[in-house]
Amino acid sequence: MAQKVLVPCSSSSSCGKVQFSPSRVHTQAIAFGGELSQSSSRKNKSLALKAVAAKGETSAPVTAKSGHEILLFDALREGLEEEMARDPTVCVMGEDVGHYGGSYKVTKGLAEKFGDLRVLDTPICENSFTGMGIGAAMTGLRTVVEGMNMGFLLLAYNQISNNAGMLHYTSGGQFKIPVVIRGPGGVGKQLGAEHSQRLESYFQSVPGLQMVACSTPYNAKGLMKAAIRSDNPVILYEHVLLYNLKERIPDEEYVLCLEEAELVRPGKDITILTYSRMRHFVLQAAKTLVERGYDPEIIDIRSLKPFDLFTIGNSIKKTHKVLIVEECMRTGGIGASLRAAIVDNFWDFLDGRPECLSSQDVPTPYAATLEDATVVQPAQIIVKVEQMLQGLI
Amino acid sequence: MAASSLASRAVASLSPSISTGASRDDAGSSSVVGFHKRSSAFTGRRVRISSGHGSSAAHGRRSCVVAATAAPVKESPPKIADIELVTREEGLELYEDMILGRCFEDMCAQMYYRSKMFGFVHLYNGQEAVSTGFVKALKKDDYICSTYRDHVHALSKGVPARQVMSELFGKATGCCRGQGGSMHMFSKEHRLLGGFAFIGEGIPVATGAAFNTKYSREVLKDLSVDAVTLAFFGDGTCNNGQFFECLNMAALWKLPIVYVVENNLWAIGMDHFRATSVPEIWKKGEAFGMPGVHVDGMDVLKVREVAKEAIARARRGDGPTLVECETYRYRGHSLADPDELRKPEQKNKYAVRDPIAAFKKYLLENGLASEADLKAIEKKIDEIVEDAVEFADASPLPPRSQLLENVFADPRGFGIGPDGKYRCEDPAFTAGTAEV
Numbered sequence: 001m002a003q004k005v006l007v008p009c010s011s012s013s014s015c016g017k018v019q020f021s022p023s024r025v026h027t028q029a030i031a032f033g034g035e036l037s038q039s040s041s042r043k044n045k046s047l048a049l050k051a052v053a054a055k056g057e058t059s060a061p062v063t064a065k066s067g068h069e070i071l072l073f074d075a076l077r078e079g080l081e082e083e084m085a086r087d088p089t090v091c092v093m094g095e096d097v098g099h100y101g102g103s104y105k106v107t108k109g110l111a112e113k114f115g116d117l118r119v120l121d122t123p124i125c126e127n128s129f130t131g132m133g134i135g136a137a138m139t140g141l142r143t144v145v146e147g148m149n150m151g152f153l154l155l156a157y158n159q160i161s162n163n164a165g166m167l168h169y170t171s172g173g174q175f176k177i178p179v180v181i182r183g184p185g186g187v188g189k190q191l192g193a194e195h196s197q198r199l200e201s202y203f204q205s206v207p208g209l210q211m212v213a214c215s216t217p218y219n220a221k222g223l224m225k226a227a228i229r230s231d232n233p234v235i236l237y238e239h240v241l242l243y244n245l246k247e248r249i250p251d252e253e254y255v256l257c258l259e260e261a262e263l264v265r266p267g268k269d270i271t272i273l274t275y276s277r278m279r280h281f282v283l284q285a286a287k288t289l290v291e292r293g294y295d296p297e298i299i300d301i302r303s304l305k306p307f308d309l310f311t312i313g314n315s316i317k318k319t320h321k322v323l324i325v326e327e328c329m330r331t332g333g334i335g336a337s338l339r340a341a342i343v344d345n346f347w348d349f350l351d352g353r354p355e356c357l358s359s360q361d362v363p364t365p366y367a368a369t370l371e372d373a374t375v376v377q378p379a380q381i382i383v384k385v386e387q388m389l390q391g392l393i
Numbered sequence: 394m395a396a397s398s399l400a401s402r403a404v405a406s407l408s409p410s411i412s413t414g415a416s417r418d419d420a421g422s423s424s425v426v427g428f429h430k431r432s433s434a435f436t437g438r439r440v441r442i443s444s445g446h447g448s449s450a451a452h453g454r455r456s457c458v459v460a461a462t463a464a465p466v467k468e469s470p471p472k473i474a475d476i477e478l479v480t481r482e483e484g485l486e487l488y489e490d491m492i493l494g495r496c497f498e499d500m501c502a503q504m505y506y507r508s509k510m511f512g513f514v515h516l517y518n519g520q521e522a523v524s525t526g527f528v529k530a531l532k533k534d535d536y537i538c539s540t541y542r543d544h545v546h547a548l549s550k551g552v553p554a555r556q557v558m559s560e561l562f563g564k565a566t567g568c569c570r571g572q573g574g575s576m577h578m579f580s581k582e583h584r585l586l587g588g589f590a591f592i593g594e595g596i597p598v599a600t601g602a603a604f605n606t607k608y609s610r611e612v613l614k615d616l617s618v619d620a621v622t623l624a625f626f627g628d629g630t631c632n633n634g635q636f637f638e639c640l641n642m643a644a645l646w647k648l649p650i651v652y653v654v655e656n657n658l659w660a661i662g663m664d665h666f667r668a669t670s671v672p673e674i675w676k677k678g679e680a681f682g683m684p685g686v687h688v689d690g691m692d693v694l695k696v697r698e699v700a701k702e703a704i705a706r707a708r709r710g711d712g713p714t715l716v717e718c719e720t721y722r723y724r725g726h727s728l729a730d731p732d733e734l735r736k737p738e739q740k741n742k743y744a745v746r747d748p749i750a751a752f753k754k755y756l757l758e759n760g761l762a763s764e765a766d767l768k769a770i771e772k773k774i775d776e777i778v779e780d781a782v783e784f785a786d787a788s789p790l791p792p793r794s795q796l797l798e799n800v801f802a803d804p805r806g807f808g809i810g811p812d813g814k815y816r817c818e819d820p821a822f823t824a825g826t827a828e829v
Contacts, residue, residue, distance in 0.1 A: 088613055117612050123645070128597040128638035135601020138586060139536065141608060143601075158594055167587070169799045171579035172569035175586070176802035210806045231802035259808045259815070306808025306816070313811045345811050 067250050073243040075217035076106045079224035080144065082253065084114055087142065090228055093120040093133050094146030094183075103148050104184055104243050130156035130181065134163045134233075137179040142228060150185030150237065151197040164233040165208035180227040182236035186277055186327055187364050187375050189241065196364035196371075200237055200304050201333040211304040212258055213237040213275045217247040219302060222256030230258055237304070239277045261308035263315075267297035269389055271315040273338060274325040275301050278376060282325050285381035294389055304334050307341055316346045321388055322354040327375055330358040352393065357384055478694055484752075484761045485770065487693055490529060491521040491749050492774045494545035497554060498724075500778050501544065501561060505728045509786070510561040513590075514575045517545040519691075519723035522748035523655050524549045526696025527623055530704055536622040538586040538599035541576035542655075542722075546625060551583045558781035564788035571791045572799065584620075592626065593633035596652070599624035600639045603650035603713075621707045622650045629660025631674045640681040640715065647712035651703040652678075654717040655690065661726040662734045678715030690718030691746040694755070721746075794824050 070078065084090045092107055098121035101108035111119040122129040126147065133143035147153040153160065164177050187196040203209055210232045214220035220238070227234040264279065265286060274282045279300045286296055297315050301307060316322055322342055324335040335356040342354045357376045364374050387393045479487070498516040505514050517524065520542075528537060528549035539546040547557050552568055560567025561575055569579050569588075577588035586602055589595035602622045609618035630636055631654055643650050654674050658665045666672050678685025684706075688699045696718060703714035721743035725732030756762040797817075801807065804817035816822060 091608065091612075115612065117608055123638070123641055125634075125638035125642070128600070128635050128642065131594065131597020131635065132601040132604055132639070132642065135538075135586065135598035135603075136605045136608070137601070138598065139602045139605040141605055158591060159597060162589070162591060162594055163598060167579075168802050170569060170573040170577040171581075171587070171799075172567070172572050173799035173802075174569070174579050174581040178802070208800050210801070230806075232806045259805055303808065306806065308809045309811045310809045310813040 067248045069246055069248050070217050070221075071243065072214075072217045072220050072238075072245040072247075073105050075221040075247075075249060076214075076224050076238065077108060077110070079221035080107065080228070081110060081113070083225055083228040084110065084118065087228075089140060090142045090144065091118045091120065091136070092144045092146060093122050093129055095122055095124055095148045095152075097121060097146050102146065104238075104240070106238075106243075107146070126152050126155035127157075127159055131159040131163060133179055133181075134159055134167070134177055137177050137233075138167070138175040142178045142180075144180045144182065144228065147181065147183030149195050149197075149240070150183045150199045151194055153181065153183065153199060154197075154202070156181075157202070160203065160209070160233075160235075161206045165206040167208075169208060176231045177233045178228075178231045179233045180224075180230075180236055181233070182224075182227075182238060184238045184240040184243070186237075186239040186241065187359070187371065190366055190368055190371060191240070191364075192366050193363035195240075198328045198333070198359070200235075201328045201331075203235055204305050204334060204337060209233055209235055209305065210258060211235045211237065212302055213239075213304055214302070215239070215242060215276050215279045215300055217245060218249045219256060219262060219300075221249060222254055223258065223302070225255045226258045229255065234258065237276060242277055242280075245280075256302075259303050259306060259308055261311040262300040262302050263297070263311065264300050265296065265298040267295040268319055269295040270297065270321040270323060270385060271312070271319045272296050272298045272323045272325060272381075272385070273301050273312060274298065275304060275334070276327060278325045278327050281376065281378045282381055285378040285385070288378075288382050289385055292386075294385065296385060301338070307338060309341065309345055312338075312342065313346050313349075316342065317349045320349055320351040322350065323381075323384060323388060324354065324356040324358075325376055325381055326356070326358050328358055329361050330356075331361050333358050352388070355384060355388060355393070357381060479697075479761070481761045484756050485766065487525050487529060487697070488749075488752060488756060488762070488767065489770045489774065490525040490549055491693065491752065492771055493548055493554070493777065494521040494524060495749055496771075496774050496778045497544060497548060497557070497781075500558075500782060502724070502728060504558075504561070504782065509782075510575065511563070512574060512576075513541065513727050513729065514561070515542040515727045516724045517542055517722070519743065519747070520655055520657060520720045521545060522693035522696050522752075523625075523653065523690045523718045523720055526693045527625075527651075527653055527700040530697055530700040531621065531623065534584065534618075534620045535704075536584045536586055536599065536602040536620055537625065538595045538602065538622065539578070539588060539625045540592060540595060540627065540630070541588070541590050542627070543578045543585075543588050543625075544575070547578040547580065547583075547585055547588075550580070550585050552578065552580045552585060554777050554781040555784040556580075558778075558785040559788050562785040562788070563790065564785055565791040565795065566784070566788040570795065570799070572795075586622075592630040593635035596624050596626060596630070596635050596639045599650060600643055600648060603643065603648035603707075604646070606649050607646065619708050620649070621704050622648075623653055623704075624650060625653045625655060627660065628654065628656040628658065628665045628674065629663065629668065630654075631656075631677070632669055637677075637681075640678070640683065640713070643713040644682045647710060649707035649710065650713045651700070651707055652713060652715045654715070655720055656717050657720050657722045658739075659722070659726065659735065661730065664734075673717075675715060675717040681715075683713045683715055685715045685717070687717045687719065690720030691743070691748045691751065693748055693752050723747075797822060 096103055097107040098111035098116055098119045107119055130145050133145040137143045164179055168176055185199050200211060212223050214223045223236060227236050272282050282298055286298060289296055297319055299315055324338055326333060326335045328334045335358050339354045339356055357380060360374050362374055365371055494517060498518050501514060501516060504510050524545045537546055537550055544557055548554060556568040560569055560573060563571045565571050569577060573588060576590040579585055579587050586598055587595055599622045606618055606620045609615045656674060675685035675687040686699055689695050699716055703716055706714055753767060805815050807816040810816045
């Protein structure tokens with residue numbers, strides 16, 4: 001076991017002064033629509049968790065008495081509201097974010113509180129208003145651009161790739177683009193192919209972009225705040241079916257680290273890497289696996305670009321087996337990149353090839369049966385893990 | 394052909410007399426005549442020309458959202474106003490700027506063919522009046538946003554010739570550290586927002602800078618911010634979605650921006666009339682509720698008049714203006730363009746309207762400068778450009794360690810490596826040899 005090292009955060013902006021909470025440890029989870037109960041958070045001394053956490057920081061565990069229950073969309077809204085109150089240069093722009101309160105209510109009430117200019121209802125022109133957000137960010141504001149559905153941001157690809165991603169570099173570092181591009185993506189409930197896209201695979205190669213995916217109210221709020229405070233252009237991936245997830249989150253202010261993965265369940269048999277909605281499917285599968293005597297270690301990678309190789313690597317060094325469970329398409333998805341990174345960095349620790357369960361390379365069909373077959377289901381996860389742990393693959 | 398429809402120049406303009414109102418067919422003669430007309434009326438430094446200013450009060454104080462509609466063509470009788478065209482100092486400044494643009498671009502062509510600069514280089518010869526006319530009417534805090542034809546915009550805005558030339562040579566002393574190149578000139582100090590390779594993608598960025606001004610004034614309550622933004626782009630861009638989308642947003646929110654179309658009639662090899670259903674670009678302003686102005690882009694004083702007015706309008710808070718500058722590029726689209734499609738007749742027609750020659754003539758005829766003054770300026774500029782080349786030649790190439798430096802403003806974006814440290818803390822990172 002490698003000696004763990006806690007390295008202090010090199011900059012205080014997002015991890016420093018506010019309370020820095022280590023990963024929550026979930027012993028039970030319901031896939032969605034229910035409450036996530038939590039054991040008290042514990043500093044696991046046998047595993048280096050927070051690679052770059054500030055020394056000596058812990059958070060008080062959230063008990064039934066402290067904190068407040070919140071749904072995920074509201075947690076996002078809380079994070080956004082707090083940042084807007086804290087920094088007057090933070091503004092939101094997107095379709096129906098203002099008077100309508102956001103098509104998923106993430107900006108509900110903000111226009112009334114902060115005004116129409118800070119929560120700007122744009123016309124339907126993604127490329128241009130994303131570019132406008134980038135121009136505003138270059139000249140001093142911190143913009144949050146909402147794509148009503150992540151898929152719409154395909155129309156803004158020009159601006160996201162060329163200007164958000166590359167402009168800091170091509171200007172020789174003169175202009176920074178502190179923009180957050182966010183919106184709901186992923187496969188929903190029979191929304192049809194175009195509203196069920198996973199854009200993390202499309203944007204992951206763009207140099208200069210940082211990408212994070214939230215999966216619980218707790219990390220949604222923390223990542224929203226961190227993304228807004230970051231000077232990098234950050235794409236925050238939300239999932240359309242996770243907005244009503246409920247959890248108890250701390251009352252105190254907290255900001256999470258954008259580059260870090262979250263250890264959801266420590267274990268020793270196999271490392272399961274996942275993100276977004278698939279985290280909940282993995283946890284659901286884990287219940288069955290644990291009953292059958294397996295001990296999976298589940299990591300929500302959260303940071304899609306860059307990968308938190310320290311957390312991932314430590315886990316692989318312990319378990320020697322990796323399964324990636326993602327909603328992205330098989331071709332060119334996050335799993336594909338993650339497999340390559342694992343092979344490059346941790347080859348010597350692997351007992352077998354890193355496995356990956358991804359969505360089919362199919363435009364998401366409308367019919368329910370076909371849609372279910374497109375994405376990974378908990379049953380498939382159970383089968384795969386058992387095969388891997390029984391040495392069948 | 395669309396030429397006949399252009400003959401009726403129903404210009405919804407701020408100052409209709411400024412526009413030549415002539416069709417493309419006889420544009421060659423009319424603008425030169427226009428110059429002569431003005432200069433013959435020139436007595437000392439003040440000249441009386443009729444000016445059809447729409448009442449800015451009427452435009453500014455309507456209560457509806459789209460208040461800034463284009464002024465109607467047939468207005469009430471134009472008011473006579475005294476307009477001081479240009480002082481000697483201003484004239485010399487304008488001349489010097491145009492000479493700098495021309496000389497610099499000519500040097501670029503030389504350097505390109507001597508393999509000192511590479512890739513796609515788009516030169517501005519012939520269009521100097523637009524850059525000078527507009528950019529010299531700005532304040533230091535104002536923003537400009539350009540396209541790949543951005544060398545002269547950068548120079549007009551104040552980016553030192555040395556930095557631009559170094560950038561073109563790909564040296565570490567370039568304005569973008571050699572990382573941008575010809576098509577990506579940026580300057581934070583001089584408020585140049587780029588340099589964009591794809592047409593149209595700079596227009597939203599400019600619109601965002603204008604939005605920032607509005608935001609600073611109305612949300613942050615900082616009334617000292619009154620920066621106006623100019624977006625420069627060409628005729629080909631005016632068929633692109635981002636152009637229309639931004640005209641809409643700018644008019645909707647009355648953003649302090651001026652959209653300057655440098656209509657040089659050609660998008661590489663695509664004739665403007667073959668690509669555009671309604672070739673009068675200035676008319677498209679009206680569709681979005683902003684004034685659309687056409688101006689002779691080979692005449693720096695006319696451009697400057699329109700520029701001053703459009704910029705003042707934006708600064709007042711009355712909203713955006715669309716200005717179409719009729720201009721021409723004497724060279725090909727880029728240094729790699731054989732320029733075989735443009736007919737010699739057209740090229741000659743515009744060659745006689747060279748903005749620098751015309752302005753030189755104007756200065757001399759109106760006693761604003763002597764031959765010696767102008768020669769001195771030309772010599773000075775020659776030296777500046779030579780010095781820029783020498784500086785660029787002598788400058789070092791960027792070292793390998795620079796490769797990863799500006800990818801992220803916050804280098805923690807490179808993530809956490811297998812050793813638990815942020816990758817940017819890895820010593821190999823700063824040597825440029827780290828693998829990411």
